[in-house]
Amino acid sequence: MSEHNETTEDQLIEGRRSKHEAVLSSGGYPHRFDRTDLAADLHTRFNDLEPAAVTDERVSVAGRLMLHRSFGKLQFGTLQDVSGTIQLFVDRKTAGRDVAEEFATFDLGDWIGAGGLVMTTKRGELSIKVDELDLLQKSLRPLPDKWHGLHDVEQRSRRRYVDLIVNQEARAVAMTRAKIVSELRDQFCRRGFIEVETPILLHQATGAIARPFVTEHNALDVEMYLRIATELYLKRLVIGGMERVFEIGRIFRNEGIDATHNPEFTMLEAYQAFADFRDIMELIEKVFVGVARAAGGGVDIVYQGRELHLGGPYRRATLTELVSERVGTEVSLDTPVESLRTHARDAGVEYEDDWSAARLLSEIYEEAVEASIWEPTFVTHQPIEVSPLSRRNADDPRLADRFELVIAGSEYANAFSELNDPDDQRARFETQAAAREAGDEAAHPIDEDYLLALEYGLPPTGGLGIGVDRLVMLLTDQAHIREVILFPTLRPEHGAAE
RNA sequence: GGGUCCCUAGCUCAACUGGCAGAGCACCGGGCUUUUAACCCGUUGGUUGUGGGUUCGAGUCCCACGGGACCCA
Numbered sequence: 318m319s320e321h322n323e324t325t326e327d328q329l330i331e332g333r334r335s336k337h338e339a340v341l342s343s344g345g346y347p348h349r350f351d352r353t354d355l356a357a358d359l360h361t362r363f364n365d366l367e368p369a370a371v372t373d374e375r376v377s378v379a380g381r382l383m384l385h386r387s388f389g390k391l392q393f394g395t396l397q398d399v400s401g402t403i404q405l406f407v408d409r410k411t412a413g414r415d416v417a418e419e420f421a422t423f424d425l426g427d428w429i430g431a432g433g434l435v436m437t438t439k440r441g442e443l444s445i446k447v448d449e450l451d452l453l454q455k456s457l458r459p460l461p462d463k464w465h466g467l468h469d470v471e472q473r474s475r476r477r478y479v480d481l482i483v484n485q486e487a488r489a490v491a492m493t494r495a496k497i498v499s500e501l502r503d504q505f506c507r508r509g510f511i512e513v514e515t516p517i518l519l520h521q522a523t524g525a526i527a528r529p530f531v532t533e534h535n536a537l538d539v540e541m542y543l544r545i546a547t548e549l550y551l552k553r554l555v556i557g558g559m560e561r562v563f564e565i566g567r568i569f570r571n572e573g574i575d576a577t578h579n580p581e582f583t584m585l586e587a588y589q590a591f592a593d594f595r596d597i598m599e600l601i602e603k604v605f606v607g608v609a610r611a612a613g614g615g616v617d618i619v620y621q622g623r624e625l626h627l628g629g630p631y632r633r634a635t636l637t638e639l640v641s642e643r644v645g646t647e648v649s650l651d652t653p654v655e656s657l658r659t660h661a662r663d664a665g666v667e668y669e670d671d672w673s674a675a676r677l678l679s680e681i682y683e684e685a686v687e688a689s690i691w692e693p694t695f696v697t698h699q700p701i702e703v704s705p706l707s708r709r710n711a712d713d714p715r716l717a718d719r720f721e722l723v724i725a726g727s728e729y730a731n732a733f734s735e736l737n738d739p740d741d742q743r744a745r746f747e748t749q750a751a752a753r754e755a756g757d758e759a760a761h762p763i764d765e766d767y768l769l770a771l772e773y774g775l776p777p778t779g780g781l782g783i784g785v786d787r788l789v790m791l792l793t794d795q796a797h798i799r800e801v802i803l804f805p806t807l808r809p810e811h812g813a814a815e
Numbered sequence: 816g817g818g819u820c821c822c823u824a825g826c827u828c829a830a831c832u833g834g835c836a837g838a839g840c841a842c843c844g845g846g847c848u849u850u851u852a853a854c855c856c857g858u859u860g861g862u863u864g865u866g867g868g869u870u871c872g873a874g875u876c877c878c879a880c881g882g883g884a885c886c887c888a
Contacts, residue, residue, distance in 0.1 A: 325860060326825045329842060369849085384852075391848045408848075425841075439849045462826040462840050464852045469826090471883050483826090573816095576885090808882065 426456030524548030602629030
């Protein structure tokens, strides 16, 4: 058909485009297509069909043409739909010349619809004996290598649609993520939690210790911030009497990008009135078991080549216990700072001279302990200094009734008995504000409106936050967050504007 | 922010210490009635990320820029 045989990308596109234009000038593409079956359903339904069988079952399927094999008068195609693949069998003799010739003009990647009888080949491959074909939409661009697919990590992220077309793994992760999120929602709804939506665009970024994205509202002529947590709004709702609330939402933190951080990520936060942090531990154990099952792997999984057990109960250990284990001797907030400095040094942890015992302990934990925890562990009773929104422990007010759930060396959940004393909360905010004054941009600002709300009374409440992306990584055995986010944040492709 | 490495055909990858840019897939042409990444035969396809420099000669060496990967902070 073409007089020149050039095959740069433009020319590959040109060949497809001329077929496309031929379709347009002869009436165009169908606006819809009646499909009777998904590929996967056909495989289930005709599982028992013996080789070389032809049924009288007429079906129609639709999807993308992924492979094409031609034998002169016989053609085979692999059609991929959302559920999987099914083979198309085109016999010039039975399908007719028109159908056979049309099929031969299709390019890999084209969206097609096909109708015919269900059959199996001599080798037993379930197929459709095609006698009707529709080209639903041409793909003007060639697909990546049919065997190697698309490997380039950057292109897989930038053109996720291509990744999804050619890489089965990418599709599986996306599907599993959807199941996980759906199961999370279900787990909380089933327990009487009400799903809510709180603002993303705020006058103050509160509820966590992180740098926000800044934007502006034109009509109000004010600077605004994208939320860094949903925490304080959800607690306002508990104050309002919505005793159990949760939100699964996008959170934005203006920080670096690495294997476990994307500037926008998904967090689930839930708050339960009349519960404390110990109740929340039990809740999380149940939720994680349910979610692991929904993800299809069960509670005993393998993450990055190593076994991991998500069936509870999980180990509970205080932060000071874990640090004591690490340094080989009993330490606590009462250990002299000198001695903690020595332990820090021995553990290779750098510190500043003005750090308190609390700060030294949490630093040793973060730098020298957390990464070595493998099986799920509730690390409890963080110092108050690093927990500005947590309730104090009744026995030792220097500690928070708080925990982090650590699995495979990273944090999957953060939870606590919520601080509901408005005066203590004000004092904590003021401490944070002082740190902010001293140059710590990420320190928590004072949220006067939240303090006002607290004065109306927050009942004793347990709350939690779960990093959904990391949970998906865990359950899909992915080492990088970009693999579980369909469109991860990237630099603009052709350099930054300006 | 610091360090190391990578960018070659649409895709996946080659090209010894600087010496004629190549293969497989895809595409195009031919053959083939049960293939499974079909196979066989024959073509075609390149501003080696961009811009400079060194050199008789640069994919290869140097500099800058763009994008990416990994490690560290």
